[in-house]
Amino acid sequence: MRSLIRFFQRLCAAVVRVCRLVPMLPVVVIAAIPLAALGQWRPWDAALAGQPSAASASSIAIPVLGDPGVGQWLVIVLVLIIVTDTIRGMIDDIRNGQVGVDLLAVMAMLSTVAVHEYWASWAVTLMITSGEAIEEYAQSKAEHSLTALVKAAPQTAHVVTLPGVGRGKIQDDAANDGFRHTSSAQSATAQRFATVPVAQVQPGDVLMVLPGEIVPVDGELLSGEATLDLSAINGEPVPRTVFAGARVMSGAVNGSAALTMRATQPAAESQYQRILQLVESAQESRPAVVKTADRLAVPFTVLSLVIAGVAWAVSGIPTRFAQVLVLATPCPLLIAAPVAYIAGTSRLAAAGVLIKTQDVLENLGRVTQVFFDKTGTLTVKQPQVVRVEMLPGVETQLNEDHVLMMAGVVEGYSVHILSKGIAKAGTEAMARLRARFAAGQRDCPEPEASMPGHGRDYPVVKSIKETAGKGVSGEVNGHMVRVGRLSFAAAADGAADSHRAETDVDSLGRLRAQHPLGAGKARNSADLRTRFGMLQPDEMASYVSVDGRLIARIVLRDVPRANAKAALAALHGLGISKLTMLTGDKRASAEIIAREVGIDEVHAELFPEDKVDAVAAQGGFGDRPVTMMVGDGVNDAPVLAAADLGVAITDGTSTAASESAQVVIMNDDITAVPRAIAIARRTKRIMLQAVVAGLALAVIGMIAAAFNLIPVVIGAFLQEGIDVVSILWALTAVLDRD
Structure with a gap:
């Protein structure tokens, strides 16, 4: 009833x-x-x-x-x-x-x-x-x-009005007048923030976002930590935890705790408004x-x-x-x-794909050739750890997970391009060590079980120091750890770094002639590298020493996205005749990735203008092939604009690539490319x-x-x-x- x-x-x-x-x-x-x-x-x-x-x-x-x-x-x-x-x-x-x-x-x-x-x-x-x-x-x-996106558009913002904060720095006199007839405690509570239309928010304003509210404008997080739901921006199903200093995008939904942020963009230029502009343009x-x-x-x-x-x-x-x-x-x-x-445009939006006009939907279904950028598009954005190689002939109680764990701890404080990959692998290694300890393993290098991952919830870290261009060092559970270039990791102390030259075996003779004193050290460096073995053309390495002894190297490479091969296979299944890679990387590295993911043709060692020429030579409408370029970086912007259809793969943030593209993938998922074509058809x-x-x-x-x-x-x-x-x-x- x-x-x-x-x-x-x-x-x-x-x-x-x-x-x-x-x-x-x-x-x-x-x-x-x-x-x-x-x-x-x-x-x-x-x-x-x-x-x-x-x-x-x-x-x-x-x-x-x-x-x-x-x-x-x-x-x-x-x-x-x-x-x-x-x-x-x-x-x-x-x-x-x-x-x-x-x-x-x-x-x-x-x-x-x-x-x-x-x-x-x-x-x-x-x-x-x-x-x-x-x-x-x-x-x-x-x-x-599309309507759900429009309805979720932020309408108001809470601007903090306390003296000395944001607008309060300019409005101290007015704020003091407001406090004159009340006690300081009462007025601080009453005047903590003012709710204003989102269009009135100015860059530099300090904003408060209450639990469950929508972030009104783009900004920088001032709170120590916040949990944000980005599903309305990029379709990411799991809330993301960000920390102080992180970028906070408009349209994100705040979690269970209030956060404070500093506005960096007015509402009209914030990320969510850009999304709405795409939606309105398409409609x-x-x-x-x-x-x-x-x-x-x-x-x-x-x-x-x-x-x-x-x-x-x-x-x-x-x-x-x-x-x-x-x-x-x-x-x-x-x-x-x-x-x-309109239904097709809505389906694309639900799949995390926004188009700038409905003509794009028509042309999506006619694509015959797709060009891909390599790094960050077909591959992950940072090099990832593929293996740890222990130095032959060195006896140690440490294993590969110990090396990864300690290296990951110190690399977590670095800004080097390889640091994120090592830090991620270190976190995974720490989890494995904890699991083994919980399972009863006690073969620790020290009786006190003080080595990383054994007997401690978190490692004790001290004295982190990064030497620009060479590496990072620090103390982990009482052990001195150095991670970086071979000469840096193999140095007995920091003073020796400036005298140690890192060189390839081929340049050793030239170095001997020019620097007889340094030739012996260079020979030692080359000998150590030879003991480890040769790296593949697409691989790079960071070397690790513990307590002054070189013990291992961590090998990284630009690995394909987990679903890149499936995405390209789906494109072939849709009848796309040619899949081409355009990259500025070396040909040897590019061809390795191409074979792994299923690329038909490789153009390597290109400058941005070379990419534009390669795409322009194939493009056109009518009876001619319709070309699509898929990229993610700033250097992809020219070629995205030159292609018949430019597709920017983003994580919801606005980049030069997404400004130039006619199609924007908001969830950083390459499988959205074949899905968009299937929806269009x-x-x-x-x-x-x-x-x-x-x-x-x-x-x-x-x-x-x-x-x-x-x-x-x-x-x-x-x-x-x-x-x-x-x-x-x-x-x-x-x-x-x-």
Whole structure:
């Protein structure tokens, strides 16, 4: 019973909403009552009963309309109102360069009134108003993901107003006036922040974001720690924990604790507003296929009028003209085509892909060649640890996990390009050591079990020092650890660093001749490297010493994204003929990655202008190949702009690449590339199916009506069914079936 009540409550709410969107719909529905009850009632006949019938008839009858009853007059008035509004809309469409088929609806209404088929007239007005209601529903359903983005746009911000903080630095005098009549404790509480429209936030303002609120503008985190939900920005399902100094993006939802931040951008230039601009641009644009559907309006209108005219001329019955036109449904062209494309745009948004215009959706489905940047696009953004090599001949109780753990601890304080990969591997190694200790392993290097990962929850770290360009050192659980270049890690102390030269074996002879004193040290360095063995062309290494002894090297490389191979295989499965890598990296490194992920062709050691030339040589529209360039970095911006379609892979932050691209992937997921192409192709296919099926059913119905097989009233209602089928079929583009 409760579920039934809830159903009717939702139904009533939906009806009320539809009536608000299309006020004429309930008027048209209610008009059926007087048409049925008072259709033939003419109260003026009684007033003129005393006059001769001929005079009475001549005084009431109107050319074409005859002598309608009260209910029929009501329908005529409705027709005139709707015709006027429709013609006004047609004029606006023509001014905007669009050619619609509203003329058929206008002629259908007027012709049914002219032949006194008032129920058919009412049915056509119901078709038009209910069609508007269906369009509103379909648009809102198709725009669900886009609407959710718009509704979540920040509206207000809490600006901290305490003296000496943010605006308080400028407004101390005013703040002091506000505190004059209250105790300091009370006023500090009352004046902690002021809520203002988000447009009033200025760079430098200190903001407070309460639990569950949306971050209003881009800024820098001042609080020690915050948990942010970024799903509205990049689709990331798991909340992200950030720390003081981290960038905080507008549109993120704060977690369970209030945070403070300093605004770095005004609202209009913040990340979320950029997303909304992309959404609005996509919604307002009209793709080429929809424009093609508009152009079909002219031949369809001509065909409908020809069928109707021939039926009238052959039969000699004016009603036959109206019979045909009530079936000349314009909805497949007017509504189904744009609804399908809005639905496709919404599907892309739900998949974390934003497009700047709907023409992009059309061109996505025609891509024949895809170019990829390498680093950060096909590969992860930082080099990752692939193995630890212990120095042969050195006896130690430490194993690979001990080395990783200690190196990761000190590298966590470094800003070097390799530090993040080593720190990440160190964290994983620490977890493995703890797991082994919890399982009962006690083969520790020291009786006190003080070595990393054994007997301690967290390592004790002291005296971290980074030597620019060489390495980082520090004390971990009482052991001196050095990580970096070979000469740095092998040095007995820091003073020796400046005298130790790091060189390749090939340059050893030259070094001996130029620096006889340093040649021996260089030979030692080369000998150590030889003992470790040769690195592959795409590998790099950091060396590790513990307590003054070189014991291992950590080998890193630019590894492919975990899902890159699957994504490229999916592109091949979609019929993309060629996948090409464009990179500034060395050819040997590039070809290793290309083989691993399934790239067909490699162009290496390129400057940005070389990438532009490579893409421009293949690009074009029409019958020529449609090229797509996928990248993520600032140096990708020129080539993204040069490609027919530029795709920027981001984690939700705004970069030069995303500013230049027509497609922005917000969730840093390369599998979104083939998925976007699949969604685009399905959207176009469904749009064409909806339009062609709707027009075909309409033509069949018109021919049947021309032979008087479909009465005019039934034809008017049949047209409504064709409209519903066409629009609902277009709406299936929003379903996740790719």
